[in-house]
Amino acid sequence: MIGAKKTTRRLASLSLLFFSLLSFAAAQPALHVTSQDYEDYSRVIITFPSDLPFTLERDGSLLLVKIQSRLSFRLRADPVQSRLVKSFNWVKSNDLFIVVIQLQDERFRYDSFRIERKRQLVLDFYDQTGRPAGWTAQSPPPPAPPESEIKEETPATVAAGIPPELSPPPAKGIRTIIIDPGHGGLEVGAKGQFGTLEKDVTLAISRKLKAVIERNLSFNVELTRDKDTDVSLGDRASIANNQRAELFISIHANSSYRRNANGSETFFLSLNASDEEARRLAYLENNSANLDRPIDNESKDEIMMILWDMAQSAYLKQSQRLAEIIQDELNSLLGTKDRGIKQAPFKVLTGVACPAVLVEVAFISNPEEEKGLVREDFQQNVAQAIYRGLVRYIKLMS
């Protein structure tokens, strides 16, 4: 049965390959994407092959057009020539074909409307960076602004001999810590026998941790959710990366089949890489210059996946150090059993591009610990312990 299945699968994939070779691209329906700049906005037009339901989702400097379709499309994008739009890309997941519009900056505003008769989605992007409209490296310098005390460096002032400082970041010097309260919304996490939900405990602890950090350190602290809502695991990593977070702490409460399981532990990511993946990474590195050229669906998915999975791999050493220090503080402040630091392939950590740990505070499945987890003073102690760990880590690294 397995042999037959394998054979069919192989035949299917071979003939698929063959057809894609023969007919090249003609078989797949195409999505056509164009971009054009106007005086104060950039317009992107996506032409669909048929009436397809879609949703728009904004994510940092990305705008995602999530099209509900089991089919993959061929993305026919004209070369991007726009001061606001950087690139078009696409990702395919189970039921979605996602067109990824990458903007030059996350400070943008957009309007969208549909032209039903032409099956077109029109997106107008407006610059919100405060740079004068029409400002690009190539375009001639705009007329000198009326007020001379304009803060941004314009090409005109650069030309006047003032040292160029082309990135005027309003957030300069501000360092960000992301706290990730595990679960949320419909995804309740683990449940205690007295009805305590993991999502509520993680949010309560996260809020306390944010407060104690902000009281004592000059860090900007953001939560991946500050209310009871669903946030996907990928989005949590994106939030951290878009905020250019320096540290990422995910807060969870543990659960097991056994009631007597107890204690706290701190995780960092394990990579789960094999020789084969190492080979593929090497291939990717050698061929990265060709990434602009159209690649077939399968390898593109694979590349996206590898790139995404790679983010945390650059920070494993720091993450381990952070985990050790936080675990040490949890042990001395909390009185829960020391389960040590561990490595595991946590989904939420894979894409985070900074030192990142996941703290499992006590077991919600253990009735004794469940009673603790809902107590204000216990939650406050958890926050205090993690805060102390952060302070020690930041000192160590500075």
Add this chain to the structure above:
Amino acid sequence: MKKKRNITPVQWSLFGLSVVVVLVLAVALFRGEGGEKIKAAAEVSPAESEPEPVPPGEAKTVTLFFLSEEDSLLHSEERKILAGTSIGGEAEQVVEALIRGSEKGFVNPLPPETRLRQLFISKEGVAYVDFSKDIMEKHPSGSSAELGTVYSIVNTLAYNFKPIKKVFILVEGSEKETLGGHINLNQAFVPQFSLNAR
């Protein structure tokens, strides 16, 4: 002049014909080659599956790994299965034994309602293990519990069957992000034998 004009379309059609012929040949060759490869692969896997061959139908001892809450390590228990003609059939029996659970009081890695829907092993040595949705719905969903589930399955399969290098866990035939919000299922797992108790 006239002749030349007459010949050109003929040449064209000849050329076109030859292109078609070449394409048809290419199809035939391509298909033929593919077919042979498939046969070869199908013949190879059972041979590889038995490093110490036990004749089909006879009892074969396998080692299952279950999580202990005491030390967070995986502890071994032996079981007998029926030696089969294919590694897939034997691996199915092993996974079903894992679903039946520990006999020494260790943590059962899978909710008892879970059904193994299918199991197949790719040429690259990835075992795709497809469970019913109970594996998610009845799962206690903590990090420890998810780790126990994943590595019981992965370490057990890789330990008993040399050709299995990695394990991909599917639910109701499709890929899931996690079982309950923690461990990443969008990947094939490499066994972590360091989790096995000594």
